[in-house]
Structures are given as C-alpha cells and as structure tokens.
Amino acid sequence: MTQHSNEPPGAGATTLVANRETLERLFIRPENAEARAALIKYMEQILFGLHDFLGRHVGITQEASLKSLSERFVNTRISEHPARKLSDVIDALIEEIAPHAVNVASPYFIGHMTSAIPYFMVHLATIVAALNQNPVKLETSKVVSLHERQVLARVHRLVYGRSDAFYDLHVQRPESALGCFVEDGTLANMTALWVARNRLLSSADGMAAVETDGMAAALSARGIRRLVALVSRLGHYSLGKSAGVLGIGNKNVLPVPVDMENRMDLRALVRMLDDLSRTEPETRVLAIVGIAGATETGTVDPLPAIADICQKRGIHFHVDAAWGGPSLVSEKYRHLLAGIERADSVTIDGHKQFYMPMSCGMIYFSDPSAMDAVAYHARYINRIGSVDLGIRSLVGSRAATSLALGGALDIMGARGYALLIDHGIELARALAAEIRRRPMFQLITPPSLNILTYRLAPPELARRLARSAPADRPPVNAAINQINIDLQRLQREAGRSFVSRTTLATPWGETAVLRAVIMNPFTDMAILNEILDEQEAIYRDELME
Ligand SMILES: Cc1ncc(COP(=O)(O)O)c(C=O)c1O
Secondary structure (H helix, E strand, O other), X not given: OOOOOOOOOOOOOOOOOOOHHHHHHOOOOOOOHHHHHHHHHHHHHHHHHHHHHHHHOOOOOOOOOHHHHHHOOOOOOOOOOOOOOHHHHHHHHHHHHHHHOOOOOOOOEOOOOOOOOOOHHHHHHHHHHHHXXXXXXXXXXXXXXXXXXXHHHHHHHHHHOOOHHHHHHHOOOOOOOOEEEEOOHHHHXXXXXXXXXXXXXXXXXXXXXXXXXXXXXXXXXXXXOEEEXXXXXXXXXXXXXXXHHOOOOHHHEEEEOEOOOOOEOHHHHHHHHHHHHHHOOOEEEEEEEEEEOOOOOOOEOOXXXXXXXXXXXXXXXXXXXXXXXXXXXXXXXXXXXXXXXHOOEEEEEOOOOOOOOOOOEEEEEOOOOHHHHXXXXXXXXXXXXXXXXXXXXXXXXXXXHHHHHHHHHHXXXXXXXXXXXXXXXXXXXXXXXXXXXXXXXXXEEOOXXXXXXXXXXXXXXXXXXXXXXXXXXHHHHHHHHHHHXXXXXXXXXXXXXXXXXXXXXXXXXXXXXXXXXXXXOOOOHHHHHHHHHHHHHHHHHHHOO
C-alpha cells in the first residue's frame, strides 16, 4: 500500500482499537466523572492550543502552494481502526491545518466579510454543539424554539420597529412567523423569493398554485409567460442561484443599471418596469430587490424610493441587508438604511456584522403570516398548529444558532455592536481620505458603509487615461487593470496582509479594483497605511517597468 503523507504517524502499526468500551468513553455522559474530566481537558487543549498558535502566527497564512498542500490530502480511505486519539487530532488541526488556513482574525485581513470574532462566540458555539438541539421540531428543541422566536423578534424589532402590542401578539403566537433562521444569506434570499413567488401564484384565486401544481401549470393558468425579479447590477449572485432553483430562471433576474454612486438608478428602474408592461404584458414582476450593503462596493440602494415604486405597483419589496443589516444598531448611522422598515422581506447574516461564527442566515418578513406561503407539515413532526419554526424554514435539521445570537446580543448590547459598526464606517472614511491623498492611488467607490474600492494607478498612466479620447482608453485602462491584478496576487502571496479584488464597470470600461472591507476592531489607520505602503512597494519593486 502506498504510504501517503497525510497518514497519521504510526498508522498501520497502531494499537488503537474500536470496541464498545472505547466507544462509550467518547460520548458526553453527564453522570460520569471521567467523561467530565475528559471534556474539560480537551477543551483546554483546543482553546490554549489555538491561543498559543494565534500568538505565534501573526500573518495571514503560511507560504505553501495549493498544489503542495493538495498532495497531503490524497488518501481517500477510512482507516479500519481508530487512527488517532482526540489529543493527536487536536494537535494536528492546530499544527498542520491552522497554519495553512487563513488567519481571518488578523487586523491586516481587510479583504472579505469574514473577520475576527469575540472570544465568547467560541463558548456560545460550544453550547450549541453540546446541547445538540434541533429546532426543526419542538420534540428535539422545546424551549429552544421559544427562545429562537424571541431572538428573531428582537432583530425584527431592530429592522421594523413595530409597537409593543405587535411584538406581544406575535412573538410566541404559533400562527405567526416574524422570520426564521436558515443556513446563510443565500438561503435567506432564496426564502424571500420563494415566499414572493408562492404568494403571487397561490391558490387563493382558485387557480393552480406554483408550490403544489408546479411552475408551468401556475403560469399557464394565468396567461403569464415569465416571472422576473429586478436588482441592481451589483446584486449578489445568490439571487440568480435562487431564481434558478425556484424555476424562475437566473437570466430573469434583471440587472438594473446603477448611478454614479453605485446605487440603483431609479429612472432606469422605472423605465425597465414601464417597458416590461408595455412590450411584455405576459411578464410579471415577482420582486424588486434593494441592497443594503452591496457585496462589492458596500453601497445602499435608495430604499424609500424603491419602496414607493413597489407599493404603487403592488410588487414584493425585498431588501438584501445580509451585510448592512446590523448597522441598524448604530444611532449614528442607522439613517443610512432608512426605508428598510418598508420592505416586505429582509435578509440579514449573523456571520457577517453580528460577528458570529459560520454560519447564521436570517430572513425577516413584515407580515407575520407571509411564511404561510411556504409552510410544510409532516405527520411525524411539524403537525398543523404547532409552534415549530421548522414548519416554515427552507432548512430541515439545523443548529440552534439562535442560542449564540441571543447570547451575543445580551453580551454586546446594541451599544457594543454600534462601537464595531461605527469604527468600521469611520475608519473606511479615513482610508478613503488617505487614498485620495496618495498620488499613486485612485478611489473608485467611496464608502457608504465600511466597504470601499480603489486601485493603484501610476500617475503617468492615470494622466494618459484622463487625456485620452474614449476610443484610446481601453489599452491604458487594461494596463492599469493588469497592475492591480498582479499587485493583489503578489500581496496575497506575500502573506502579511490581504485585500480582495473585483471588477467594476466604470467610465473607463471594465476596471479591476482592490476591495477593502473594514470590520476588524483592531484594524487602525497605522495598519491601513502599512497596507498601502506595501502595495506601493510591491509596485515599485516588482511591477514597474
Ligand atoms: C449582499 C449579500 N447578499 C447575500 C450574500 C450571501 O451570503 P452567504 O455567503 O452567507 O450565503 C452575501 C455574501 O457575501 C452578500 O454580500
């Protein structure tokens, strides 16, 4: 047999055996003192081991090619007998996996929406795992389902700010659902479109319903040829994926142009809607999606105006606030999301700006009966009239993430979270000012919240671009694009800091930009200056011709 490098040391000559006695020792057994000691011992090994490791390992990731790493993970057999003890597995994860994973907790990691988390999240996640509740049904969660409804109502109140009487009525009412937990933002967006689709094509009018009779029957009964959803061209790709799964078709998620500030262009939106009703009377608009914190630019669409348009035309208004939603905790900046309270549905991700570990998607509805459109019952669980949220969630079995979010809201308070939000927004503004100040850089999209994009544009090329006639710009812009593509890769490979990259449409054409997401509380202006300095140095030393 070939000896693979990812085989544990001594594999083959192992003395570990799987038998009833060793198996019993592996299960959580509250009555057993030895089991309790083991639980504590290994938890310490994990926490202290990781802590020491993170102390030693301050960069983003260790230098090793993906190819060389992939060669370590080619053994596809499950060993017949146990290959490693838990302590060895923990050591291996800390010593062999962690160094080559990505240190998203580094304050120099400002490229994605994943960052450092407060330490108590690890403890809360441990409780979620240890209790192993399954909120799909009351019989495997009991009080956890009630607690979950309360946590959902707390976040619903943050978004919609309804009256005490509203929440008193709906918080524990079996017939009401203020929202539900799903796996992630993708499934939250999918739930929003699922509800919108089923409400539009329900059996209430006596015709075929999409959920029971299928899309073809529901559309033909109404003389509809296609459904479309409109979102700015900066919409997250999960909307297209959702439209694919829901039988709408991802090409029927129509991209609305954006204005100079990367917000949905309202005139273009109205023109598209008018054109559709004039030229395609058999097309129905399923939903308009406003973004509160676009993935690439962090921009917020003009939500109040979109709400007016949806209201006037009777269209479902969904707000994708997967990123920006938690900004509502900030007294100073919640006005940036004004209009969100008029949405029919809102997506928010706990694993983004509520700083939770992966993953915690949430979908909220203005109408507590909206989710009836996607209710499913089963004889063995989720019986009619039950308070289970599993009746309405797209996900079946799932972790009780509400325990972690509820705990986090208590520990942080709105003020605690607001400190994080304010820090991100204010530091992003300071970074934008610094980028404007430096001759080597161009700010491409200023921050609305805490995301911005920019690029390194050597002054000589920037001047040439500004002076060229439109027809002569593409090659100059392409040269600047290449510099930024190479720069981002070289900085990532150097492993000290990380900024991400995307491509935006700008007046110069398709433009490669560097994207900064500021959410780590330990990122400060000194670190951001170091990152910009490093980018200038990489350009000077490795890219300048
Ligand atoms: C605006 C927006 N919506 C939806 C999503 C999808 O979230 P998830 O990755 O949790 O599925 C993202 C992810 O980045 C996002 O930025």
